Amino acid sequence: MKELAIFVSGRGSNFRAIHGATKSGEIAGRVALVVTDKPQCPAADYARENGIEVVHYPTPDMEPPALLHALKQAGIDFIILAGYLKLVPSEVVQAYPRAMLNIHPALLPAFGGKGYYGRRVHEAVIASGAKVSGVSVHFVDEEYDHGPIVAQVVVPVQPDDTPDTLAKRVLQQEHRLYSKVVAALCRGEVR
Incomplete structure (x- = not known):
């Protein structure tokens, strides 16, 4: 079983979907840490309610080496960005090569x-x-929404779409795709 760290800044719907997939056995992993x-x-709040350790980063007291230490202490195998709005420090990216994923609500490299x-x-x-x-899942590098693309799903734009109606359909696909990709990553099928 792989140890996962989820980096998140908001509601965490993708985090909740991944956590649910770990609980059901779809993902052979455990969410050990939320950053x-x-x-x-x-x-x-959801993480704390489910007994998952929460780390606040960045703070004036926590520099990249301290974050790396927290990740190593928790035995983290993979980092999953799920709506984390900060740029991950290069020290962390370099410590987790091809072991850190991000999801983006469009077909990268566009938008x-x-x-x-x-x-x-x-x-x-x-x-x-x-x-x-659509939706893109990619490995993380030192740039926003950059790095090798692992998987994408197309979502048609309807003539009467608003940003909210499109977002709703895209989010449904995000939940499906991200859990599948994280499961494959934990099985060693994504490199």
Whole structure:
């Protein structure tokens, strides 16, 4: 069984989906640690309610070496970014090569990079006139929404879509795809 750290900044719906998949046995892993820049966010509350240790990062007292120490102390095999809005320090990225995933609510490389998160992504997709959007899961490197793409799912953009209606359909696909990819990662099928 693999030890997972989830990095999150908000509601944590992808975190909850992954946690549920670990509990059901779909993912041969355990969420051992949650790292958040917002310790009072709903995802952090959910983690505490489920007995999962929560680490607040970044803080003035916690620099990248301290975060790495916390990850190593917890025996973390893989890091899963699930709506974490901060750039992961290069020291952490380098310590977890091809062992850190991110999910993005569009078909990368389009509509990705700094500032492209949440509703902003869907607004940009609709404003562009794109006929499709989707979900991308990729390995993390030192840039936002960059790194080798592991899996993608296409979500058609409907003529009457709003950012909210598109976001709802994309999020449904995020939950399905991310759990499948994390399960494959834990089985050693993603490299």
